[in-house]
Amino acid sequence: AALPLFIWMGEILFRTKLSEEMFEGLRPWLNRVPGRLMHTTILGCGVFGSVSGSSAATCATIAKVALPELKRRGYNEKLAIGSLATAGTLGILIPPSITMVVYAVAADASIIRIFLAGFLPGFLLMLLFSGYIGWWSLRHPDQVPPADPPTTFREKIRLSGNLIPCALLIVFIVWVLVAGWATATECAAFGVLGSLAIAAYGRSLTWQNFKDGIMGATRTSCMIMFILAGAxxxxxxxxxxxxxxxxxxxxxxxxxxxxxxxxxxxxxxxxxxxxxxxxxxxxxxxxxxxxxxxxxxxxxxxxxxxxxxxxxxxxxxxx
Structure with missing residues (x-):
């Protein structure tokens, strides 16, 4: 149940322009970093992976939010897809993770110790992925959009206001999961309700994009379920x-x-x-x-x- 709910959350963020506002808020802060907005795929997968515990949910949700926006801004599509595919796997390394629980039971080892052991390698992988994006961008400057004109600190703070709604939603989901107040499936439900509330408050939620979001989530979920059934x-x-x-x-x-x-x-x-x-x-x-x-x-x-x-x-x- 967590998988289709997280995918629906991604559809809502994508179809109601919340993802566009999120990227607009991050843009001035990453303007001087090689690779610029491409690093958001790594950060997004790392944060979301810690919430969902599923690689499929992480990859599908972040790809739905990030890929159209990166392509629209002129970033290299192959690098964007590659970064999403690899960073999407962080869902099973950064706790809580279903795969880790299965291993702990099979090995008769402490689940808590294995969870704690996953944080440092997870963050190290995020740094390595971001490092590669930076190195690739320096090697292929022609395939990265040109930097935006410099913005003042006040303008950066103003644009960062776009990040607040989605950032609060992510912090809330992580908090209730870590505090033990909700399971991953309940967190997914909170994510859907929260994203619907934010979209409605921002007046970007319409009956049409609500229906399109449900149909998009259904199609993606069915595709993933068929792949999992085959596996x-x-x-x-x-x-x-x-x-x-x-x-x-x-x-x-x-x-x-x-x-x-x-x-x-x-x-x-x-x-x-x-x-x-x-x-x-x-x-x-x-x-x-x-x-x-x-x-x-x-x-x-x-x-x-x-x-x-x-x-x-x-x-x-x-x-």
């Missing part, structure tokens, strides 16, 4: 063949040194990632892989974050 069917097939378990047992039979074992597991998980979703990868291999990791002397919390990073890579590989 679930493939997962069942792979489980019956026993290929994931056999791959893990084959690595175990090689009696590798600790670091060679990690290297082999990287290859195994990347191969499995082309055919399985992240949770299935963990569930189908944990019985064989976790005893190997413990025997090699690695910490299970560290390995949990390592596996989540590999799952993120697997999420980006087609399909």
């Amino acid at each position: 679930a069917f493939l997962t069942k097939t792979m489980a019956f063949t026993g290929i994931p378990r056999e791959l893990a047992e084959w690595v175990d039979s090689m009696h590798l040194s600790p670091y060679a074992l990690i290297g082999a597991l990287v290859v195994v998980y990347l191969v499995l990632g082309t055919a399985l979703d992240g949770i299935s990868m963990i569930v189908l291999t944990s019985a064989v892989v976790l005893p190997m990791i413990q025997k090699a002397g690695f910490d299970l919390v560290w390995f949990g974050i390592f596996v989540v990073l590999l799952v993120e890579i697997a999420e980006v590989t087609p399909p």
